[in-house]
Amino acid sequence: MDLTASAGTTRLNTKAVAAATVSVLLWASSFVAIRSATEHYGPGSLALGRLAVGSVALLAIWAVRGEGLPPRASWPGIALCGLLWFGLYMLALNWGEQKVDAGTAAMLVNIGPLVIALLGGWLLREGFPRRLMIGMAVSFAGAVVVGLSKSGGSGASYLGVLLCLLAALLYAAGVVAQKPALRHATPLQVTAFSCLIGTVVCLPFGGQLTGQLAHAPAWATLDLVYLGLFPTALAFSTWAYALSRTTAGRMGATTYAVPALVVLMSWAVLGEVPAVLTLLGGCLCLGGVALSRRP
Incomplete structure (x- = not known):
């Protein structure tokens, strides 16, 4: 009996890791x-544009699968997730990436897992362990270093840093809101209707989208469709x-690899590489997150 349960758990964990x-x-x-x-x-x-494309795709799959509307108990979480993560997060991130390079944006946004832990300590009464407070201080120092690395640039760079930090807060709040919704609704229901709410926002x-669609080159519109x-x-x-198969904190930790991948991708595709001081600050940000999540 124990062996069977263990095997089932392993299969679930493997699927969850693959999905993440x-x-x-x-x-x-x-x-x-x-x-x-x-x-x-x-x-x-x-x-x-991104959310509209995503909503059409998700709702089409939802209709084909015939899953029905999410249960009433899931709607508060879906509404908050749609507003904060799908709507406002994407606005803040898009605006931030107009001001700073992709690698810098990814390093700043990925302090989100630390914010998730802070929100868990506050909203879920999980407490504020010492390692969490130390990690927060290290990540804050990293954000300051990133800001200083932009001191030779324009005010737009500072705005970009602040917008990416705002995006991190919105991402974390969205994850915390999403987790309770998944106790009542399926992952597809939560994702599809959160995306639809973000589209409405x-x-x-x-x-503006209609006007820009008419003038944007095909490759930029393909970027938009790809994103959706x-x-x-x-x-x-x-x-x-x-x-739906693990905790918000553990899932947040899976995004540690994102900044490194973004730096490599942006270097290969866009020819962008963050400055050395920016990379140092980004490493401090992520180091603080890793420290806060140590068992």
């Missing part, structure tokens, strides 16, 4: 695609699947 790996790889690519697309699409129009940018189908529809679905 898909999310990490696709989200890493999204930082590069966003940086590329923002040459021709504004932050709001890019977010709306971004509807004020509809006119893969880093949104697919990656958020695999994330929700994995999150």
Whole structure:
């Protein structure tokens, strides 16, 4: 009996790890695609276009599978996740990536797992262990170093740093809101309707999107469609699947690899490499996160 349970758990863990790996790889690519697309699409129009494409794909799969509407108990979490992570997060990240390179954005956004731990200590009464507070101090120091690395640049760089930090807060809050919803609804239901809510949040940018679609080159529009189908529809679905099988804190830790992948991808595709001081600050940010999550 124990052996059977252990084997079942192992299979579930393997599936969850595989799903999380898909999310990490696709989200890493999204930082590069966003940086590329923002040459021709504004932050709001890019977010709306990405979310609209993702919503159409997700709702089509939802309709084919016939899963029905999410249970009532799941809607508060879905609504918060849709507003914070799908809507406002994407606006903040797109705007931030207009100001800083993709690698810098990824390093700053990925202090999110530390924020998840802080929110867990506050909202879920999990406490604030000493390692968490030390990790927070180290990550804060890293963010300061990244800011200092931009001191020779324009005020836009500082704004970009702040927007990426805001995106990290929104991402963390979205994950914390999503986890309770997954206790009542399926990963597909949570992802599809969160994405739909995010699309509604971004509807004020509809006119801008229409105008920019008419003038943007085909490669920029392909970036937008790619973002909607893969880093949104697919990656958020695999994330929700994995999150439904583990804790928010452990899932947040899986994104540690994203910044390194983004730096490599942005160097290969965009020819962008963060400055040495920026890389040092980013390593401090991620080091603080790793320290805070030590058992």
